[in-house]
Amino acid sequence: MSSEGLNSPGELEVVNSLVTLLHHYLPSDWTILVQKYRALGQHSQTPAMVWGLDNQMRAWRPPAAATALFDRLRQISARPGRGAWLSMDLTLRFPEAYEIAYFWDEDAGWGRYTPGSEAFRQELERFPRDSAHIPDWFQAGLDSNERPPTSLGERFRMARPVDQWQPGRPPVVNRNPLPAGLRQPVLDYLESAPICYSQDGMMPDLFDPDFPNGPACIPHAWHTDGTWIWPAQVPFFLRNHNVSPEADLVTHISFNNYELPTVDQATLEAAEARVPGLRAAKRQSN
Template sequence: MSQPATPLNEQEQNQLVKQIGRAMLPALPPGWQRVRAEYRAAGRHIEVDLAFAGPDGQWRPVRPPMDMVQLLGQLRTGMYEPVRGTWLSAVYEIEAPAAFSVDFNAEDEPRWRNAPPLIGFQDELRTFPRQDERIPEWLRQRLGLPPLPTPVEPEPEQPAAPVQQVQQAQEGELRTAHVYDGRDEEGRPVVNRQAIDRQLGDALLGYLEGAPVVLAARDLDVDEFVPTDRDVPLNFRTDGAWIWAGAVPHYLRKHGLPPEPDLVEHIVARGFRLGEVDEATRERAVAMITGGA
């Protein structure tokens, strides 16, 4: 397997992020208010979108400058880590005059315009190898790899600990909830979960929406099930054991889509009670979301 170039340190990454922002500007007309760049890659398959909004708030696509595309590729390579690989997609947003945010995704399948061919996913692991357990299920399916074995959890020998104690016991074991279960051949989300009743759904919503927000963007994302709607909150919450995107409670409330079963069981086991989430745990959650873990 090939090995990426020397990784960038945090200062070098920050400098490159700023260069990427400056590289967008030549493509923008006078009077722009916001700009959003999306970069998606698997091996040598790369997709880049750039759009801006003016005073009327309407988004208009523009041609991405080649400098911006190349710098994003350098950042992706420079952020590679042997255990977890590197990110597969990124969203870079700027709000005039100088506010910006960058979100990196290393786990979920990007929303491709055109799904990469098999060789693209093969190239991804050849160029950016990662530990087997860090290969997400959707990528394993794309590559024809067998699923990871389900770990067998021993029966508890003692009564459940209070919420605060559970958080301490699970330190370093934050899990990220999947919004849905994969995508079909046309790129649409696939859901294979047992329906839940209204009472349980309401209790889950109270828990999911009551946990502290650790990362948020000002914009709203497109509803994967109703692409004409752009009403999905771009935020992440954690209860100290799990991390979930704002899409999880949003889709539960709007479409009745329950969270993944393991997260539901976790919430029920806690009696729908949220405990305190300390600052160190919040920082670990942000690091996982942004690809720094």
């Protein structure tokens, strides 16, 4: 066991409760768990990966009760003027060893999905930091005045089904395959996301040697989770050709713990307006 960074009996007690909880829910064949937790204001994420006896890595979802323990740990370890740590790594090794590391000032890995400036303000209200302990990336978040975009369409990223394609040539894909344990959770996420636009008819498969004269087998549809938009080709190519989605999209799905957020009607309509070619088609029809 490593208790580096644990500064009080209260912290150690919470960590032990957390480790016990995770042990209870881990699959019976686990050997290593890498559990991450990141928090900013009211936002938090708990991505985790577990290795089994077969040495295969797969995604894992901690029990909901773990989030409360992570948050309690932040509260106990917070320091006046220093704030609370912003992310942590907890590694469990079968049967009882664990290592824990806190990250107080580093960007927690939100990347382009960093919450808006309100989350930074919430963080400082709850865990005040002196100016000397506000890193540049945190200050930039405070100063961003980020808000739900005036135009909802500003928020979206478009997923490419392949990296490059030219008529008469096979599609080009330069992506690492998904680990076996991630393939199904990612597929479920991609295929279950609400459809923001669809039209009659089917599309042929780019990977079919007879393309474009092969059978039309892919729905002419686009999905969204409120942040990304992807064509039905993305899950189809993953399911049928083991073509991974873009790495940023996979990371985003992992940050969401492979659970789709609620997408309201306004967001669906904004996503529909971003579907490539749709606006041009509408202008021509008018």
